[in-house]
Amino acid sequence: MAIRVAVDAMGGDHAPNEIVEGAVRALKSSEGRIHIQLCGPKKIIQSILDTYGPLSGIEILHAPQVIGMGDSPVAAVRSKRKSSIHVGLTHHKESYSDAFISAGNTGAIGAASLFVLGRLAGVFRPSIPTLFPTTDGLCTILDVGSNMDSRPEHLLQFAKMGSAYARIIMDIAQPRIGLLSVGEEPAKGNELVRSTHELLVNALELNFIGNIEGRDIFHKKADVVVCDGFVGNVILKLAESLMTALPEMIHQELQELKPDNATLDLIKTMLSGLARRFDPEHNGGGSPLLGVEGEVLIMHGSATAGAVEQCIILAAQIAKANLTSEIQRALVP
Amino acid sequence: MAIRVAVDAMGGDHAPNEIVEGAVRALKSSEGRIHIQLCGPKKIIQSILDTYGPLSGIEILHAPQVIGMGDSPVAAVRSKRKSSIHVGLTHHKESYSDAFISAGNTGAIGAASLFVLGRLAGVFRPSIPTLFPTTDGLCTILDVGSNMDSRPEHLLQFAKMGSAYARIIMDIAQPRIGLLSVGEEPAKGNELVRSTHELLVNALELNFIGNIEGRDIFHKKADVVVCDGFVGNVILKLAESLMTALPEMIHQELQELKPDNATLDLIKTMLSGLARRFDPEHNGGGSPLLGVEGEVLIMHGSATAGAVEQCIILAAQIAKANLTSEIQRALVP
Numbered sequence: 001m002a003i004r005v006a007v008d009a010m011g012g013d014h015a016p017n018e019i020v021e022g023a024v025r026a027l028k029s030s031e032g033r034i035h036i037q038l039c040g041p042k043k044i045i046q047s048i049l050d051t052y053g054p055l056s057g058i059e060i061l062h063a064p065q066v067i068g069m070g071d072s073p074v075a076a077v078r079s080k081r082k083s084s085i086h087v088g089l090t091h092h093k094e095s096y097s098d099a100f101i102s103a104g105n106t107g108a109i110g111a112a113s114l115f116v117l118g119r120l121a122g123v124f125r126p127s128i129p130t131l132f133p134t135t136d137g138l139c140t141i142l143d144v145g146s147n148m149d150s151r152p153e154h155l156l157q158f159a160k161m162g163s164a165y166a167r168i169i170m171d172i173a174q175p176r177i178g179l180l181s182v183g184e185e186p187a188k189g190n191e192l193v194r195s196t197h198e199l200l201v202n203a204l205e206l207n208f209i210g211n212i213e214g215r216d217i218f219h220k221k222a223d224v225v226v227c228d229g230f231v232g233n234v235i236l237k238l239a240e241s242l243m244t245a246l247p248e249m250i251h252q253e254l255q256e257l258k259p260d261n262a263t264l265d266l267i268k269t270m271l272s273g274l275a276r277r278f279d280p281e282h283n284g285g286g287s288p289l290l291g292v293e294g295e296v297l298i299m300h301g302s303a304t305a306g307a308v309e310q311c312i313i314l315a316a317q318i319a320k321a322n323l324t325s326e327i328q329r330a331l332v333p
Numbered sequence: 334m335a336i337r338v339a340v341d342a343m344g345g346d347h348a349p350n351e352i353v354e355g356a357v358r359a360l361k362s363s364e365g366r367i368h369i370q371l372c373g374p375k376k377i378i379q380s381i382l383d384t385y386g387p388l389s390g391i392e393i394l395h396a397p398q399v400i401g402m403g404d405s406p407v408a409a410v411r412s413k414r415k416s417s418i419h420v421g422l423t424h425h426k427e428s429y430s431d432a433f434i435s436a437g438n439t440g441a442i443g444a445a446s447l448f449v450l451g452r453l454a455g456v457f458r459p460s461i462p463t464l465f466p467t468t469d470g471l472c473t474i475l476d477v478g479s480n481m482d483s484r485p486e487h488l489l490q491f492a493k494m495g496s497a498y499a500r501i502i503m504d505i506a507q508p509r510i511g512l513l514s515v516g517e518e519p520a521k522g523n524e525l526v527r528s529t530h531e532l533l534v535n536a537l538e539l540n541f542i543g544n545i546e547g548r549d550i551f552h553k554k555a556d557v558v559v560c561d562g563f564v565g566n567v568i569l570k571l572a573e574s575l576m577t578a579l580p581e582m583i584h585q586e587l588q589e590l591k592p593d594n595a596t597l598d599l600i601k602t603m604l605s606g607l608a609r610r611f612d613p614e615h616n617g618g619g620s621p622l623l624g625v626e627g628e629v630l631i632m633h634g635s636a637t638a639g640a641v642e643q644c645i646i647l648a649a650q651i652a653k654a655n656l657t658s659e660i661q662r663a664l665v666p
Contacts, residue, residue: 133582134578135578135581135582135585145515148515148522148523148524149523149524180567181563182478182481182562182563182566182567182570189481189563190481190482190561190563191481191482193563213566213567213570214566214567214568214569214570214571214572214573214574215570215571215573215574216574217571217574218571218574218575218578219574219577219578227567228523229515230514230515230522230523230526230564231563231564231567233515233546233547234513234515234546234547234560234564234567234568235547235567235568235571236547237515237546237547237548238547238548238550238551238568238571238572239547239571240547240548241547241548241549241550241551241552242551242575244552245467245468245551245552246579246607248468249466249468249607249610250603250607252468253603253606253607254603257599257602257603259596259599262596263592263595263596263599266590266592266596267600267603269590270583270586270587270590270600273586274579274582274583274586277582
């Protein structure tokens with residue numbers, strides 16, 4: 001049976017057109033393995049869908065209300081029960097969908113997920129991981145922004161949830177967990193990291209390899225990098241900006257070298273391959289909200305059709321592998 | 334009169350040979366504007382110097398003791414008064430040197446600087462800045478590792494000291510100060526950053542441009558990026574690792590493109606230019622210890638002759654501009 005992915009057609013800077021476009025692409029590339037449920041005002045979505053001609057495997061879940069970037073997340077969750085986010089999550093809750101994805105207001109998606117789906121038993125705080133480029137494929141970093149001012153027990157849970165996520169998504173039996181610090185020695189780092197180190201050493205079910213440093217991330221010393229959401233968000237955005245900074249720096253280097261046109265073309269191709277590595281669109285398209293009672297994935301507000309397509313495929317993979325049950329097992333062994 | 338720079342000839346992984354080599358290079362390139370004082374055991378240093386033939390403008394400050402990486406920094410400061418670090422700092426204290434540089438144990442240099450030179454009036458904690466590559470030259474980031482678990486008033490001082498440093502080193506009258514956070518809004522970020530934002534808004538003598546994000550650093554949205562030492566150290570090391578990660582990633586991209594030899598040579602040249610941007614050796618060679626009563630610069634433990642040469646030149650520039658007085662003025666206006 002096809003995996004049913006509910007898609008918030010109204011969330012994000014390029015909604016609804018790019019979202020629908022991405023959904024149609026995912027539908028086609030999945031060849032019947034994914035069933036799409038577009039959440040949004042029926043008339044609007046239908047008129048866009050009509051431009052693609054007849055399609056099977058895609059339906060509309062009518063949601064007349066829209067949560068804007070200006071809306072207070074918590075207030076919107078309570079007052080806008082007919083929003084695309086609410087309708088999608090409710091369908092997931094009632095098992096009419098296997099996963100829900102959105103490029104809308106992250107705060108609103110998080111609040112609505114907790115409100116509609118609830119928190120997994122024992123979870124202190126849900127966490128958002130990201131897939132990050134290295135010289136040897138992707139690694140997972142978490143948290144990347146949902147948690148400021150974390151406590152050691154939060155980071156321990158991030159490690160457990162990240163390990164479960166990496167097992168599924170990277171297909172590794174025992175992902176190597178690294179704690180991000182400023183030196184390998186357990187005594188190095190800030191108070192949070194020093195206390196977390198101790199907790200991780202005692203979490204015998206984890207493949208904890210110790211502290212890692214900023215320099216180890218790109219060289220994939222760990223499969224899962226654990227840090228608080230402030231640090232994770234800073235390095236994620238720093239790395240993403242390489243997508244635009246590197247071409248500019250390389251262009252500057254080439255000023256004096258004056259390559260001919262054929263060489264320039266080759267370098268451009270090389271550069272776009274390099275930039276793609278740092279483009280979130282090519283690293284899963286979105287990230288799961290770990291720790292809620294369901295499979296919810298959050299995309300960048302700027303998500304384009306390519307990111308939406310990738311995120312739908314990732315959502316289907318996560319739903320099929322039953323990530324939430326895996327996380328529940330990891331947290332309460 | 335020549336600026337006198339005392340150089341710890343015994344500190345770092347490649348001491349004393351690379352240190353002496355770098356000192357000789359700086360001596361030659363400065364054409365009489367810099368006078369070098371090598372600190373270390375006279376016999377050892379002299380025998381290395383002899384290999385360069387006769388030189389003027391360089392002398393040896395005899396220091397028979399060595400502080401190793403294994404020594405406790407604080408204990409070594411008290412017990413090894415004849416170490417190269419102690420002798421160099423004492424000469425600076427007594428105005429026989431205008432600056433002191435070392436690639437030795439950072440903790441020992443910091444402790445010895447506080448012990449011998451003392452803290453500038455009103456300084457909570459000395460801070461280490463770094464010069465960081467952007468698409469538009471270098472920016473200054475601080476703190477990058479001497480302070481874990483900072484308080485808002487510490488970050489405010491980092492901003493003031495960083496502003497004074499950038500004024501001198503980057504020759505900008507009113508450096509733009511950015512506070513590193515996870516969003517532009519003052520309410521974004523962790524507790525530390527939110528409280529620091531308020532302090533910076535009220536520091537009217539600073540050109541505070543507000544919060545900046547990880548993505549803004551490489552694009553030089555700010556001249557001075559303020560963060561705590563944990564975050565600064567992580568991003569500094571992450572960026573430095575691009576020096577090795579980028580060539581590997583580019584090599585992977587080229588596998589399919591199969592460039593001819595001439596193109597490959599051009600790409601190699603381009604690549605080494607790119608890698609140089611992320612090499613600390615080319616970004617000043619070392620960093621001042623801001624907030625102590627004197628001009629002390631700290632190099633990487635792995636500093637080579639090139640870094641030593643750069644750092645001596647930077648030290649002379651800082652000493653000539655009287656950075657410490659500038660910082661004192663910035664802190665107590």
